[in-house]
Each structure stands twice: as C-alpha cells, then as structure tokens.
Amino acid sequence: MTTRQSSAIAVTGLRKSFGDQVVLDGLDLTVRRGTVFSLLGANGAGKTTTVKILSTLLSADAGEVQVAGHDLAREPDAVRAAIGVTGQFSAVDNLLTGEENLLLMADLHHLARGEGRRRAAQLLEQFDLVEASRKPASTYSGGMRRRLDLAMTLVGSPQVIFLDEPTTGLDPRSRRNMWQIIRDLVAGGVTIFLTTQYLEEADELADRIAVLDHGRVVAEGTAEELKRRIPGGHVRLRFAAPQGLDAAMGLLGQASRDNDALALRVPSDGSLRSLKTLIDRLDDRAIEVDELSVHTPDLDDVFLALTGDSTNEKVTTR
Template identity: 55%
Template sequence: MDAIRVSGIEKAYGGQRVLTGIDLAVPAGSVFGLLGPNGAGKTTLVRILATLVRPDAGRAEVAGHDVLAEPFEVRQKISLTGQFAAVDELQTGLENLTMVGRLRRLGRAGAKRRATELLDRFDLADAGRKLVKTYSGGMRRRLDLAMSLVTNPPVIFLDEPTTGLDPRSRQQMWSFVRELRDAGSTIFLTTQYLEEADQLADQIMLIDHGIAVAEGTADELKVRIGGERVELAFGSAADRVLAAADLDAAVVASTDLSVTVATTGSAAEVRELLDRMEKLGATVDKVAIHRPTLDDVFFALTGGNPR
C-alpha cells in the first residue's frame, strides 16, 4: 500500500516553472528521499503534499486522501518539520509540547503526559523545564521533531531536518528517523546531505529544475553511472604510459602516474589486472578501489551543487 501517490504534478510561479510532471509513489512504512540542487522544487513539492500550496496540474494523495479535495483529512494524517525549528524560545520544552497537545485536543492531562513521553524519547528530559532559548541547535531540532509527533501521524515530512547540525546531532537525528520508520511511519525526506539519503532512504528521487531525472534505490542509482573502478598508481610515467596503451579502451581516467579502469570490484578481477601489469613489466606501486557514491550520481545527472 502506498502512503503517498503523486501523478503529473506541476507548479509555476510568475511564469517560472518549478515542477514539471512529477510522478512518484511512496510505500507505507518506508523512507523516501528527495534530492536536488538549490531551486530544484523540493520544498515546493513538500508544501503541495502538506496542503500548503495548490498545484497547477496533477493529482496527489497522502494517506489515502486527495490533497485538494480533502485537505483537512490530509492534515490530520501528517506532520511537517521545516528547514527551521518552529519552536517558542520564551517557553520551556515541556510548555512547547504541552501547548501543541492542547491544540490537538489531547486535554490538559493528556497533553502533559504526551509531552513528558516525547521529552524522554528525544533525550530532552533534563532540559524539559528550561527555556528553549538556552537550547543548542541540535536540541531545538529534536524538540521541533518531537512537536510534530505529538499525535503519532502516519506520514511525516522532514524538509532538510539536519541542516546546520553538528555531526553528533545529525547522527542522533538519523537514529530517530530509523526508529520512526521501524515503528511503521512513512517518512518523506528532503536533504542537502547526500550521505543522509544514502543512509536513510529506501527509495530516492533526484530532481533538477523541477524535472525528475532519476529514481531508484541508492545502489540502483550508483550502478546507473557505472560500477566500481580500480586506480593503479605506477612508480614512473613510463610505466603509466605502457599500462595505458595495453589497457586502451578500458581506461576511464588517467593522471601522470596512474590509470583508472572500470571493474566489477571482485578480488579475482583485481588479481588478474595486477598479473597483467606484472607480465607487461609495468610496476604498480598502489592500488585503490573506488565505489560510486550518491555524490557521483548527483554530479553526473545534474551538474550542480547538492542541496
């Protein structure tokens, strides 16, 4: 069953097309990663799915409800954590969470009980009675995420949730995302960190100038731009020239003292390659195996900077 379905979504602002014919399906209980450069349309798509922006064309359903025909029902099933923490600095963490619970009609006792549970879950219990203005950036992001989970929504939109966080806080947020998925929530994630999508997303879509240019698992996208490569570093330029001439069409890159060839990455193939160089008389000083990353995919398919 799909928690999110999008068909032919389009959006333009002042004649500038932001999204063009976006189609996607997100299975329930999975993490979907949306990647793209600045201005690619990531946040616009999230805002459409969260019923904050009307599309110009196309259809979208979230948790079984049409975003245009049933916006109220959609809002009851989702939470949205934006790029900036939406917390009240002049209240404590406990007060922020309790306020959201009251607004969600949990009642005074129910709201406070849920707030206490979330403070424990997000490692904020010790800071729960401190003003939010004293919190670190990582603590604010954790509180922001906790506020979006007061009612346990089945679909969670995270729009660049770890922007500006230090590595430790980012790892902590990753753990929370995995816990939410394991508990059955569907996560729609946009991020400027390609490693983040690689670590978390079950399925990834890459968009550029509002157009979907690739979709698949991280491994499928990496295979799309080529498999593993072996870099052979030689002790002299003469050896490098000798090797390059012998390998010829297999060479995909070279420097003054190295050549890089495509490979499956198997040990047998690497041994065969080294034996070939030995018979040729070209001395190999170092061997390095390079595996494609999502960074490679990004630059190959968009030619832009990750965002």
C-alpha cells in the same frame, strides 16, 4: 492491493508555477509505507514547494496526489490529520519551555489534558529532553531545538512525516543523533519524506532517492542504483609481482596500468555479477591478486552528472 493503496504517498503529474516560472513540471513520485524517501536537489529545484503542496500548505496547478490513502484535493483535512511537518526553520516558541511547547501542540491536537501530559512526558524521554524540559527553548542548543521541533511534530502520532532539510546548521554529532531518531521512527512504522542538500544524509538514510532538477525527477532509485548509473566505477587490483600484473593486463585488455603500484584499474559498475565475472576470469588463468578494492561514484558524482552545474547551485557533503 494497488500501488496507490500500498503507498504512503502517490503523486502523478504534479505541476506548479509562480507567474512565468515553472517550479514543478509534471512530478511523479511513489513512496512506500514505512520507508525513508529522499528528494535530492539544489536550492530552487522545487523541493520545498513539493513539501508544501503534499502537506496541504500550497495548492497545485495540476496533478493527482494521495497521502496516507487520502486524496489531497478532496480530503485535505484527513491528510492533515495523518501527517506531521518539520520545516527548514524551527516552529519552537522561544518563550515557552520544552514541555510547554509540547503541551501547546497537545492542545492543538485536542488531546485530553491527562493524555496530553502523558504524551509530552513520553516524547521528552524519547528525545532526551527531560533535564531541559522546564527551561525556556531560547536556551536550547541547535540540536536540542531540532529534537524538540520533531517531538512537537510527533504529538499527533502522524503516519507520514515531512522533514524539509531537518539537519541544516547542525554540527556533525547533532546531525548523527537526528539520523538515529529518524531510523527509530521508521522502525516504528512511520514514513519519512526527506528533502535535503546533504548528499551524505540521503546516502545514509534513504531507502529510495529521487533527484529533482528544474521541477522534474531526472533519476530515481536506491543510492547504490544511482551510483551505478554514472561512469567512473572501477575495481582496483594490486599484485605482489610484475608477472601477475602483466598476466592480468594481457587478460583484461581495457584496464589502466600503474607500474609503480603494481596495480590495474578495471572499469566496472560495481555490481556483484560483474565482480564475480572478473574474479572467475582471473581464477581460470590462476592469476593471483594481492589486493582487490571496489570503487563506485558517490552521490556528488551522481548529482553533478544528472543535473549539471549551470546554476552553480550545489548540494553539499558536509
């Protein structure tokens, strides 16, 4: 099985410009089936444009794309049948009840009346909206509207779901509830393509993260892989007595010393291999360490190091 065949999304050389402004400049992405893939970037980096192209809402200038095994250019209808899209702004109709919104989506997907009602009831239960199902959507809280919006996306049982900044504006509790829903969907075999400005969200959910800057992927990997690429990681060793601190300093050399705390800060990439090497060196000299902690750069550090801050467009950790 080729990589493209085993992937939910495969993108090669994707390009898009609006007039003289280049938005996507040769984008390459591969998303494995049944995973969460997060596209991380500041406002204007090209995240929403990418989602619009991959979901057939916008045409590309160049490039090859396959979504759910279908060629985007030659089989757009097949792609649409296999995907769901939840955008930055809710598609919920405020004049309809939660149940009516779901039944409307069932009609749009040409489900039989009985099948549509069963599907709506199932989704209302799954998204904890049964009690509010007969109330107008205009009375829903932000978190409830987001859950209903995602439930509407699921009426057609999509293989791939594009979530474009799905928790923007939600309070912390509602955001974490949405995270759990996303995890449950992936556990059921759905592939999630997530764009977000929330670094914590990408760190929490994504199997792989791509950092987008000026229309190009400047780094890709797991959250931990990306963090290890950035200088600043270290191991902090604290000792019970000055003699242990002195012995470790003599052994390790490049460490930074804190006499008041009886601690050393040793540069490290945070990997298991480097940590084992450090511990073995200390053990060989019978140097006793009272406390050891590993510190790695977070996604804030990754983002700023990879994209700079020239546009003052930042992602947020809250």
